[in-house]
Each structure stands twice: as structure tokens, then as C-alpha cells.
């Protein structure tokens with residue numbers, strides 16, 4: 342039985358005899374894995390389609406969930422790759438790792454596919470804004486995982502105006518009106534506004550992350566995400582290269 346799907350390539354891993362085991366995020370937002378036999382041979386016609394974040398049409402052969410299914414074909418439809426754009430390549434590695442961990446086999450979450458497609462298109466159009474796009478993706482990913490409290494009202498007193506000064510594990514975002522915080526530890530002013538930008542912008546308008554508030558917010562969300570993931574190699578590489 343052959344199943345053909347639109348999907349985004351996540352991680353290709355070398356397998357014996359020059360094969361590759363490739364993980365995908367399908368159009369339904371489910372993680373699927375397949376074996377591409379002989380994919381590393383120069384003659385293999387589909388080899389270029391296995392770059393992380395490529396949008397492809399992929400055919401799987403075999404019984405679902407029963408075994409490692411064979412990849413029968415893989416046609417490249419869109420690649421976010423821009424030659425010479427280092428930040429963008431590093432960010433693509435981070436996004437592939439993140440979605441490879443978050444997406445699950447046998448569980449469909451179409452939001453994941455929409456988010457990754459949007460970020461991938463934005464990276465192609467604006468490779469120089471790759472780090473903003475990564476911060477945007479991290480924010481929505483944490484939201485999809487149910488781990489990002491809504492910033493509209495303080496989690497303790499319900500205040501919707503006072504600046505947010507802290508993200509607490511059990512109450513969510515806390516405001517200056519009800520939470521005394523050492524000024525050195527309080528989040529900088531503008532957190533609420535930055536979170537609102539993240540929630541309302543499309544990926545191609547991902548907000549800048551230069552301001553103090555945006556920087557603090559990005560660090561907080563990234564740390565939360567990486568704690569959940571238990572660390573990712575692509576992030577270690579990126580930290581060495583650009584951050």
C-alpha cells in the first residue's frame with residue numbers, strides 16, 4: 342500500500358548500505374519516518390529533496406505503524422535554502438530539531454505544519470531575519486505544547502495593564518501591581534507588548550528581537566523550550582556561531 346503526502350523534511354539520518362532514515366512533518370501535522378534505500382548514491386534522483394525543511398511530496402510504502410516504511414519517491418516542491426546565508430541555515434537546523442521532537446507519530450496537529458510552512462517561506466524571503474523568525478517559531482511552538490500562558494491578564498490578580506515582571510511556573514505571567522520583584526530580576530518593560538506582537542504578526546513580519554523586552558522574552562521562551570526538550574545539538578552549534 343502506497344500513501345502519498347505533502348510533508349516537510351525534518352531529519353535525515355544515515356542508515357546502513359547508503360540508505361537514509363528520514364523523518365517528516367506531514368501536511369496533517371504528524372511525524373512520519375521512512376527509509377530511503379540507496380539515497381546516498383550520487384545517482385539517487387531524490388537526494389536533494391532530503392534537506393531539512395524542504396517541502397516535498399513523499400510516497401510511503403508499507404503498513405502504517407507496523408514497520409519502518411519504505412520511501413518510494415520524494416519530489417522537492419520548495420526549499421527555504423539560501424546559499425551563503427549562515428544564520429538562516431543554522432536556524433533551519435534548529436527548527437528541524439524542534440519540530441522533530443514536538444511532532445508525534447500517530448498524533449495529528451495541523452497547527453505544527455502551518456507554523457513550520459509559514460516560517461520556512463519567511464526564511465526564504467528574508468534569510469537575514471532568520472533569528473527573528475526562530476524566536477517567532479519558538480513562541481508558537483511553546484504555545485502549541487500548552488506551556489505558554491496567555492499574557493492578556495496577570496495570572497494572580499487579573500490586571501491587564503500593569504507591566505509583566507515575572508513568568509511563574511504555576512501562575513503564568515505576573516504583573517508589577519501584585520508581585521514585588523527585585524528590580525534586577527524583574528523583566529524589562531514592554532514584555533506584554535512584545536508578546537502581543539508575536540501573537541498577532543504573521544511569520545514574515547516576525548518582530549525584531551533587539552529591544553531589552555524582546556531579548557528577555559526570547560531568552561525566557563527559548564530556555565523553557567530547551568528545558569522541555571532536554572537540549573538540542575543544533576542550538577549548541579548556533580550558540581557557538583552567532584549568539
Ligand SMILES: [Zn+2]
Pocket residue numbers: 495496497498499500515516517518519520
Ligand atoms: Zn498581578
